[in-house]
Amino acid sequence: MSKPDTVYFFGTCLIDLIYPQAGVSAIQLIQREGVQVIFPQAQTCCGQPAWNSGYRDEARAVARSQIALFPKPIPIVIPSGSCAGMMKTHYPELFAGQPDEAQALEVAGRVYELTEFLVDVLHIELKDLGEPVKVAVHTSCSSRREMGVADRIETLLDQLANVTKLEQIRKAECCGFGGTFAVKQPEISASMVLEKVDTIRATQADRLVGQDAGCLMNIGGAMEKQGAAIPHQHIAEFLWERTNMASTPLPSTPLRNHSHRTERPLNEAAARSLSGVEGNKETAQ
Amino acid sequence: MISEFRQHVIENLAKPKVRANFRKAMDGLMQRRLDQFPDPQELDRIRTQAQAIRANALSKLPELLEQLEARLTANGIHVHWAETTEQANQTVLAIMQQHDAKTLIKGKSMVSEEMGLNHFLEAHGIDALESDLGEFILQLAHEPPSHIVAPAIHKSRQDVAKLFNEKFPDIPYTENIDELTQAARTILRDKFYSADIGLSGVNFAVAETGTLCLVENEGNGRMSTTVPRVHIAVTGIEKVVEKFSDIPPLLSILTRSATGQPITTYFNMISSPRKPGEKDGPEEVHLVLLDNGRSNIYSDPELLATLRCIRCGACMNHCPVYTRIGGHSYGTVYPGPIGIILEPQKAGLDVHGELTQASTLCGACGEVCPVRIPIPTLINRLRFEGVRKDASTTPGTGSRRKLQEAAAWKAWSWSASHPAVYNFGATAATRLQGMLPTNMSAWTNVRSAPKLAEKTLHERLKDLGVADE
Secondary structure, eight states: OOOOSEEEEOOOHHHHHTOHHHHHHHHHHHHHTTOEEEOOTTOOOOSHHHHHTTOHHHHHHHHHHHHTTOOSSSOEEESOHHHHHIIIIIHHHHTTTSTTHHHHHHHHTTEEEHHHIIIIISOOOOOOOSOOEEEEEEOOHIIIIISOOHHHHHHHHHTOTTEEEEOOTTTTSOOSOTTTHHHHSHHHHHHHHHHHHHHHHHTTOSEEEESOHHHHHHHHHHHHHHSSOOOEEEHHHHHHHHHOOTTSOOTTOGGGGSOOTTOOHHHHHHHHHHHTOTTHHHHOO | OOOHHHHHHHHHHTOHHHHHHHHHHHHHHHHHHHHHOOOHHHHHHHHHHHHHHHHHHHHTHHHHHHHHHHHHHHHTEEEEEESSHHHHHHHHHHHHHHTTOOEEEEOOOHHHHHHTHHHHHHHTTOEEEEOSHHHHHHHHHTOOOSSSSSTTTTSOHHHHHHHHHHHOTTSOOOOOHHHHHHHHHHHHHHHHHHOSEEEEOOSEEETTTTEEEEEESSSHHHHHHHSSSEEEEEEEGGGEESOGGGHHHHHHHHHHHHTSOSSOSEEEEEOSSOOTTOSSSOSEEEEEEEOTTHHHHHTSTTGGGGGGOOOOOHHHHTOHHHHHHOGGGGOSSSOHHHHHHHHHHHHOHHHHGGGGGSOOOOOHHHHHOTTOOOHHHHHHHHHHHHHSTTSSSSTTTTTTOOHHHHHHHHHHHHHHTOHHHHTTTHHHHHHHHHTSSSOTHHHHTTSOOOOOOSSOHHHHHHHHTOBOO
């Protein structure tokens, strides 16, 4: 599709509660491309936890309240492969035979995972302004197998000149999160995430990035528990941090005029490093 | 309370050697499969072709089974129907008794595992000997298979060396695989000649021609089905295919998906007993067709896809859960992703329903299934049936519904469909955490607790003036 004027943004509950900076960054990235963003404040959760636990009526009630929030025929961008997969793949199943099946299908047809949207629709071109850094990428199972967009995060990172991607072994293997799986089968989940952590640590990356907050919370949490954690970041936050120039006014980005008390330390560090870089004004757009 | 399944899991996760055996074997099998399918588009095409062959067969299963019976009978093969494993066992026993048979030599058969045939025959004074090397090892060790294609995959070569040394002290101790195999071959060779009856499974049964196809690598299948005077084949009713021309594509995708072989060393097609003038082959051939819950699965248009399975084992080879917990943790004949959808449907969700939780829904199984069984979709479906009484004819629907958990999901659903409630912010979030099925220690044993942000994304964007509609 061609570049839209406006998109809806569905933030997901995990980003809402735990990684809001990723949501803010995602919106900033989209706005910087000259696309307006609508964030319906009545949004909550896609309903996936109940759907995957077999509680379909409960999932549908939540999903029903979400599909009502996107009346305009514009894309719905979601910074998560798993929540995007829920809406795109599972809403049609969840609403099969329901009176509002057509509405659910129509919404499903407009869903884009964030990295997919940045690459396939916005054809975003990124200019790396950051210091050299080595990153490991965790691609979520839902972005890989359900959405089929796992390579988009790589495409984006490949645009960043100072970013070196390091590849952990068994990269395509699940991290063991699986939503309620992590607490219903805690022993299996633990063995999966600990092996995932080992493979990521073995790369000696400076940072872990991914496109799904669930995986990051799982892998990042396990590293934090062990100590000496490799910092983890949602891809949106990482991309914004690498490409945002604090001193250049960006059109249609009212966000950057606000300073956030909740800003995460990684961003402050990045801002400090950016302030010393000359020539950014000319090169960053 | 920790369930029996979780207890098995905890025990097996604590066996580093066995875990290493699985990991190494599964990594190898995944790579070998990948090497067989260098072109993803071609793989897509042949998976669709294989799916179509199996779906076609299932779409006319009753007619094809009748045709199969008629063809086999015309070819001189006796056909027996068994609704339950008990009936199947009795049928085998009756055939053995007719021939006054005391010994049975077996090729590999998962359906015979399903029947518990060895134990049944033992109780009736009949000696059943496994001739597949993996099964032979397990019979010595008194263990069930841990994988449907490679039953002794959990054992290292050293384990087998020790076992052989213990059971056959006359044979010099060796860890050399060729020597171990040769030892087993020598022991088994005599047994083939002395066994009264041979038994095998069936990979595909062709309705058009009345042909029983058997895929194997060791030649023990051919020996079991040709040397003894009588051959009994046992199989599930879903194994039928319509046409002889269906076999090449199915065989090719089966062996490549299973072991990464372009073709197996042996492929047997059994179409009749020994004919006058022929130099080998059994005088009598029987086929036992087992239902054991398959008809019930067949009656559901979605769950029916379970029966497309051609038992390649690729789903377990690629499953990150199976790879870690091993086949024995499941406590069922069929482990891994196919097992967690098949076994609860056969035995009931009240018996094996918890197995539907043994998946992160990562989708690796569905991605490699050669007949495109949507395993994650069916896991989700069975989780639904587990908490919804009378959802379908699957036995035990609703048996996994727990009052507290159901109430928690109801409360969650109510709050998440009422934005004002949801947006109560951190309070609502705290409530959400409290509603997870077990306490936080399940999470925090190996992870730090998730830290809630000071301000939610909702609040941040409101502050920033991002449009609401």
